[in-house]
Amino acid sequence: xxxxxxxxxxxxxxxxxxxxxxxxxxxxxxxxxxxxxxxxxxxxxxxxxxxxxxxxxxxxxxxxxxxxxxxxxxxxxxxxxxxxxxxxxxxxxxxxxxxxxxxxxxxxxxxxxxxxxxxxxxxxxxxxxxxxxxxxxxxxxxxxxxxxxxxxxxxxxxxxxxxxxxxxxxxxxxxxxxxxxxxxxxxxxxxxxxxxxxxxxxxxxxxxxxxxxxxxxxxxxxxxxxxxxxxxxxxxxxxxxxxxxxxxxxxxxxxxxxxxxxxxxxxxxxxxxxxxxxxxxxxxxxxxxxxxxxxxxxxxxxxxxxxxxxxxxxxxxxxxxxxxxxxxxxxxxxxxxxxxxxxxxxxxxxxxxxxxxxxxxxxxxxxxxxxxxxxxxxxxxxxxxxxxxxxxxxxxxxxxxxxxxxxxxxxxxxxxxxxxxxxxxxxxxxxxxxxxxxxxxxxxxxxxxxxxxxxxxxxxxxxxxxxxxxxxxxxxxxxxxxxxxxxxxxxxxxxxxxxxxxxxxxxxxxxxxxxxxxxxxxxxxxxxxxxxxxxxxxxxxxxxxxxxxxxxxxxxxxxxxxxxxxxxxxx
Amino acid sequence: xxxxxxxxxxxxxxxxxxxxxxxxxxxxxxxxxxxxxxxxxxxxxxxxxxxxxxxxxxxxxxxxxxxxxxxxxxxxxxxxxxxxxxxxxxxxxxxxxxxxxxxxxxxxxxxxxxxxxxxxxxxxxxxxxxxxxxxxxxxxxxxxxxxxxxxxxxxxxxxxxxxxxxxxxxxxxxxxxxxxxxxxxxxxxxxxxxxxxxxxxxxxxxxxxxxxxxxxxxxxxxxxxxxxxxxxxxxxxxxxxxxxxxxxxxxxxxxxxxxxxxxxxxxxxxxxxxxxxxxxxxxxxxxxxxxxx
Numbered sequence: 001x002x003x004x005x006x007x008x009x010x011x012x013x014x015x016x017x018x019x020x021x022x023x024x025x026x027x028x029x030x031x032x033x034x035x036x037x038x039x040x041x042x043x044x045x046x047x048x049x050x051x052x053x054x055x056x057x058x059x060x061x062x063x064x065x066x067x068x069x070x071x072x073x074x075x076x077x078x079x080x081x082x083x084x085x086x087x088x089x090x091x092x093x094x095x096x097x098x099x100x101x102x103x104x105x106x107x108x109x110x111x112x113x114x115x116x117x118x119x120x121x122x123x124x125x126x127x128x129x130x131x132x133x134x135x136x137x138x139x140x141x142x143x144x145x146x147x148x149x150x151x152x153x154x155x156x157x158x159x160x161x162x163x164x165x166x167x168x169x170x171x172x173x174x175x176x177x178x179x180x181x182x183x184x185x186x187x188x189x190x191x192x193x194x195x196x197x198x199x200x201x202x203x204x205x206x207x208x209x210x211x212x213x214x215x216x217x218x219x220x221x222x223x224x225x226x227x228x229x230x231x232x233x234x235x236x237x238x239x240x241x242x243x244x245x246x247x248x249x250x251x252x253x254x255x256x257x258x259x260x261x262x263x264x265x266x267x268x269x270x271x272x273x274x275x276x277x278x279x280x281x282x283x284x285x286x287x288x289x290x291x292x293x294x295x296x297x298x299x300x301x302x303x304x305x306x307x308x309x310x311x312x313x314x315x316x317x318x319x320x321x322x323x324x325x326x327x328x329x330x331x332x333x334x335x336x337x338x339x340x341x342x343x344x345x346x347x348x349x350x351x352x353x354x355x356x357x358x359x360x361x362x363x364x365x366x367x368x369x370x371x372x373x374x375x376x377x378x379x380x381x382x383x384x385x386x387x388x389x390x391x392x393x394x395x396x397x398x399x400x401x402x403x404x405x406x407x408x409x410x411x412x413x414x415x416x417x418x419x420x421x422x423x424x425x426x427x428x429x430x431x432x433x434x435x436x437x438x439x440x441x442x443x444x445x446x447x448x449x450x451x452x453x454x455x456x457x458x459x460x461x462x463x464x465x466x467x468x469x470x471x472x473x474x475x476x477x478x479x480x481x482x483x484x485x486x487x488x489x490x491x492x493x494x495x496x497x498x499x500x501x502x503x504x505x506x507x508x509x510x511x512x513x514x515x516x517x518x519x520x521x522x523x524x525x526x527x528x529x530x531x532x533x534x535x536x537x538x539x540x541x542x543x544x545x546x547x548x549x550x551x552x553x554x555x556x557x558x559x560x561x562x563x564x565x566x567x568x569x570x571x
Numbered sequence: 572x573x574x575x576x577x578x579x580x581x582x583x584x585x586x587x588x589x590x591x592x593x594x595x596x597x598x599x600x601x602x603x604x605x606x607x608x609x610x611x612x613x614x615x616x617x618x619x620x621x622x623x624x625x626x627x628x629x630x631x632x633x634x635x636x637x638x639x640x641x642x643x644x645x646x647x648x649x650x651x652x653x654x655x656x657x658x659x660x661x662x663x664x665x666x667x668x669x670x671x672x673x674x675x676x677x678x679x680x681x682x683x684x685x686x687x688x689x690x691x692x693x694x695x696x697x698x699x700x701x702x703x704x705x706x707x708x709x710x711x712x713x714x715x716x717x718x719x720x721x722x723x724x725x726x727x728x729x730x731x732x733x734x735x736x737x738x739x740x741x742x743x744x745x746x747x748x749x750x751x752x753x754x755x756x757x758x759x760x761x762x763x764x765x766x767x768x769x770x771x772x773x774x775x776x777x778x779x780x781x782x783x784x785x786x787x788x789x790x791x792x793x794x795x796x797x798x799x800x801x802x803x804x805x806x807x808x809x810x811x812x813x814x815x816x817x818x819x820x821x822x823x824x825x826x827x828x829x830x831x832x833x834x835x836x837x838x839x840x841x842x843x844x845x846x847x848x849x850x851x852x853x854x855x856x857x858x859x860x861x862x863x864x
Contacts, residue, residue, distance in 0.1 A: 055798060056798075057794055057797065057798065060797060061793070061794060061797055082797055082798065083800050083803040086798055086799065086800055091798050093791060093794060093795050093798075094791075095788070095791045097743070098788045098791035098792050098795065099791060099792070099794075099795035100739075101736060101739060101792060101795060101796060102715075102739070102810075103580055103713065103714055103715045103735060103738065103739055103811075104580070104581065104715070104811075106810060107715055107810045107811055110810035111796075111799050111801075111810075112799035112800050113808070113810075114807050114808050114809060114810055115799060115800040115801050115802070115803055115804065115807055116800055116803065116804065117804050117806055117807060117808050118808060119808060120808055120809070120810065120812065120813070120814070123808070123810055124810075127810070141581055143580050143581065144739065145580075145742055156795075159799060160798070160799065348753070351753075351757050352757075353753045353756070353757070372761075373756045373757055374756065374757075374759045374760075374761055376757070377756075377757040377758060377759060381757070382754060382757050384750065384751075384754050386784065388780055388783040388784055388787070389747070389750060389751055389754065389780050389783075389784055390751075390754055390780060391779075391780060391783075392755075392776050392777070392779045392780060402758065403758040403759045406758070406759035406760060406761075407759055450758065451758070454758070454759075
């Protein structure tokens with residue numbers, strides 16, 4: 001059967017009005033009806049711009065210069081309005097919270113019908129049907145405030161997936177979800193793509209998570225150009241991933257470390273159905289038995305101790321109960337678990353924003369009951385997820401000095417301590433720059449420096465790498481690890497990102513339903529099915545690889561991490 | 572989350588909750604006009620009783636309602652009335668046409684008359700009646716119905732959707748603000764101990780990150796609306812606006828009666844038999860007040 005092209009770019013370039021250089025250059029790309037395509041690439045490579053060209057946001061909301069041609073369903077997009085295009089192209093945006101504009105699930109699904117002036121009589125059954133296709137039929141009256149990120153995303157999909165829409169685009173669908181919800185989303189997208197009249201485009205930089213279900217084709221982008229337009233197998237076999245700043249799947253890294261030949265393997269894209277030759281198995285087992293230096297860390301003195309801590313907003317409804325844990329100096333700890341399970345409540349308790357209803361919290365061995373939030377802030381610093389949530393001053397130097405100025409410290413000492421903090425964060429040479437002029441990663445450093453200036457022993461980081469591609473992720477993590485190794489700071493990560501937890505922490509505190517259900521090394525957590533299930537985590541591909549080799553997953557993951565740290569420290 | 576700041580996000584199940592947005596909006600307008608246009612204690616009393624019966628029928632959480640009334644009593648009932656009594660004690664005479672002084676200072680600068688007390692009481696009661704009608708309205712309506720209701724009385728729909736979007740984002744913004752406030756407190760901003768002017772300054776500083784994070788959201792929201800045909804047609808239908816039911820027709824009948832009564836009152840007292848004073852007072856005889864009843 002002749003394949004019918006549905007999206008065609010020909011010598012297409014685009015330049016935003018406010019920018020001097022073109023964001024998209026020489027795009028030649030054809031996508032056929034019924035295909036499921038992954039558009040892959042680091043932040044700023046132009047993948048979101050490409051999407052905006054297809055759904056009409058360009059040129060409708062973002063003006064700029066277009067050259068070349070972009071056709072959707074045979075019609076030039078420039079000649080169509082965004083409204084005409086929206087009948088053929090449905091887009092699920094990245095921020096699942098912001099795109100939820102209705103005040104209930106039903107209202108949000110009905111939003112486009114309301115705008116098309118569909119009579120209410122027809123709208124009601126249609127909303128029910130659409131809610132059913134995404135599995136939200138029992139939540140039609142639910143409020144946005146009561147939904148998880150994954151549920152909001154389902155609603156967003158239901159809102160754009162009417163019968164006529166035959167192209168569906170997902171912009172970074174995994175960005176704000178916990179691991180288990182991410183799996184569910186990939187499954188949902190796969191179910192939608194089973195309908196061969198629907199073409200599905202996924203924009204992501206998390207290759208491993210997307211490949212959990214097969215895709216037909218991967219378009220790799222870099223700096224506004226298409227770097228590769230190929231099958232997943234060929235892409236995984238090439239060196240393009242590394243060069244483009246996209247992370248390759250962990251099991252693949254392990255197989256490469258072991259020296260397996262992956263080029264001949266037809267099943268390489270799919271860990272679940274991955275077939276290993278006897279030779280591969282032998283090599284992997286040999287890899288497993290290689291000597292690696294033990295990751296040793298002398299347990300430091302106690303810096304934070306939670307002793308049977310319970311906290312409730314409303315009497316009789318505790319949010320967290322019976323928290324018991326000790327955090328020692330120089331440790332790196334991951335706090336994981338699904339949203340609302342108590343992770344951020346624990347952070348708020350440690351920083352004194354909330355105080356325990358029952359139990360005690362000791363900082364440096366002292367019960368912090370009598371200390372103010374300001375005093376605790378000198379021992380434990382808290383860095384919020386988005387830098388913009390913290391930055392209040394125009395200049396980097398002023399921002400870093402802010403906390404010191406609020407503490408009646410002499411001018412010389414302020415300058416000295418701020419300089420030290422900025423040096424530690426690699427910002428000293430930029431100290432007179434306006435905060436607005438620096439990149440996201442540098443802003444993150446500014447917020448960390450503004451906390452560091454107070455000289456806390458412990459720094460709590462809330463999702464430090466959320467929404468960042470692999471290159472920025474690596475930058476941020478390297479910097480945080482330096483604070484740990486060179487400045488001896490105790491680091492607590494609150495995160496969904498299990499890669500981050502595996503590679504950069506010594507211990508995980510796992511929350512489920514307000515309780516700590518595990519407090520041990522990350523690899524034992526990730527090899528324990530019961531904990532994974534309860535805390536909305538998911539097994540890593542290393543776990544599945546170990547199972548295929550009949551090796552202990554816990555030991556295998558541990559070995560992999562040691563090996564990787566050895567390789568990285570050698571770099 | 573429901574019924575936070577008194578606002579309902581999901582419709583309740585009582586008679587008044589079940590009315591549609593249009594009925595609720597025109598009902599509120601009718602009562603407001605009645606209060607402003609008549610300013611007669613007897614009508615205020617009737618409206619107050621009617622509204623409170625309505626509020627009670629919705630079985631609300633009384634705590635915030637009691638708080639609002641308490642606030643009104645302190646601000647308006649006590650402070651406001653005292654101001655009137657101190658500044659213009661003669662208003663008893665000018666408003667009602669009579670003055671029965673029962674207490675006065677030696678120089679006669681300050682004095683109390685029964686009519687003055689009646690006037691301040693009635694002024695205060697007007698506020699009470701307005702508040703009770705506002706309560707009735709706020710408790711019965713959801714933001715989506717409000718948007719649909721405003722649209723049905725010819726308010727442009729772009730204005731109406733802004734109303735419902737505002738309610739959608741208020742809880743998010745409140746949460747962001749708490750987060751920002753917490754992080755600033757950890758950095759050393761003291762809000763508990765600070766003086767009022769210092770506190771105000773601190774809060775203004777915190778608006779910077781709040782605005783930054785809100786602006787970022789605005790673009791996403793508007794893109795998501797554009798992609799779903801917002802603004803394509805001249806009009807818009809509303810998912811939350813159910814067609815009028817029997818209850819709506821009964822309620823609308825009541826609203827028409829209020830309108831008719833207002834019209835009658837205004838025509839009768841303002842045009843045909845204009846009273847001699849502004850204010851009805853029960854013991855002022857008809858020859859002085861000019862009120863026919």
